Amino acid sequence: xxxxxxxxxxxxxxxxxxxxxxxxxxxxxxxxxxxxxxxxxxxxxxxxxxxxxxxxxxxxxxxxxxxxxxxxxxxxxxxxxxxxxxxxxxxxxxxxxxxxxxxxxxxxxxxxxxx
Amino acid sequence: xxxxxxxxxxxxxxxxxxxxxxxxxxxxxxxxxxxxxxxxxxxxxxxxxxxxxxxxxxxxxxxxxxxxxxxxxxxxxxxxxxxxxxxxxxxxxxxxxxxxxxxxxxxxxx
Numbered sequence: 564x565x566x567x568x569x570x571x572x573x574x575x576x577x578x579x580x581x582x583x584x585x586x587x588x589x590x591x592x593x594x595x596x597x598x599x600x601x602x603x604x605x606x607x608x609x610x611x612x613x614x615x616x617x618x619x620x621x622x623x624x625x626x627x628x629x630x631x632x633x634x635x636x637x638x639x640x641x642x643x644x645x646x647x648x649x650x651x652x653x654x655x656x657x658x659x660x661x662x663x664x665x666x667x668x669x670x671x672x673x674x675x676x677x678x
Numbered sequence: 679x680x681x682x683x684x685x686x687x688x689x690x691x692x693x694x695x696x697x698x699x700x701x702x703x704x705x706x707x708x709x710x711x712x713x714x715x716x717x718x719x720x721x722x723x724x725x726x727x728x729x730x731x732x733x734x735x736x737x738x739x740x741x742x743x744x745x746x747x748x749x750x751x752x753x754x755x756x757x758x759x760x761x762x763x764x765x766x767x768x769x770x771x772x773x774x775x776x777x778x779x780x781x782x783x784x785x786x787x788x
Contacts, residue, residue, distance in 0.1 A: 596775075596776065598776075604780070606778040606781075611775055666727065669721040669723070670721060671720070671721045672721050
């Protein structure tokens with residue numbers, strides 16, 4: 564079974580440019596999450612989709628970040644315009660809603676560098 | 679206050695040693711608890727879920743103390759391959775939102 568996949572694995576862009584990250588969750592997982600880790604800090608929550616709906620986007624840092632999950636399958640996270648402080652590793656995770664402990668499976672991350 | 683707090687370490691231990699990590703969480707409504715392992719420049723991967731009764735998987739033992747709101751991870755007979763960052767993860771069941779600790783770095787040395 565394919566795991567969570569993210570594209571691209573690395574991206575280097577200039578300040579002011581736009582970047583779109585993509586995440587393909589595990590098939591059948593209705594929960595999809597975006598997280599990011601900036602240098603030296605802990606992994607922080609950005610937002611959570613349940614199917615195509617945004618359940619919680621309290622972690623989105625500002626309106627330069629836009630996430631979508633059309634059709635409840637893959638998701639994109641667009642940063643426009645990118646700033647230097649957006650550099651970090653962006654992780655996507657997915658999980659299946661069920662009672663009890665619900666493990667989240669992570670993608671390999673997209674390493675974003677804004678120069 | 680952070681949702682999940684961990685000692686960042688690093689913990690430097692010799693092979694064969696026993697090492698323990700603790701993690702505290704602030705939200706008493708937390709329902710699910712996990713230890714994830716993250717190798718350098720890799721994604722976090724589930725090491726083990728933590729159940730109320732405590733659970734063991736080989737050399738790894740996890741405990742949950744709801745009254746004091748902490749979870750622990752004990753690693754016995756450390757191997758070189760155990761060197762990694764161990765992330766404490768807590769989820770609120772209703773929202774399936776996961777909160778991460780900053781991670782505890784473990785270095786197992788020959």
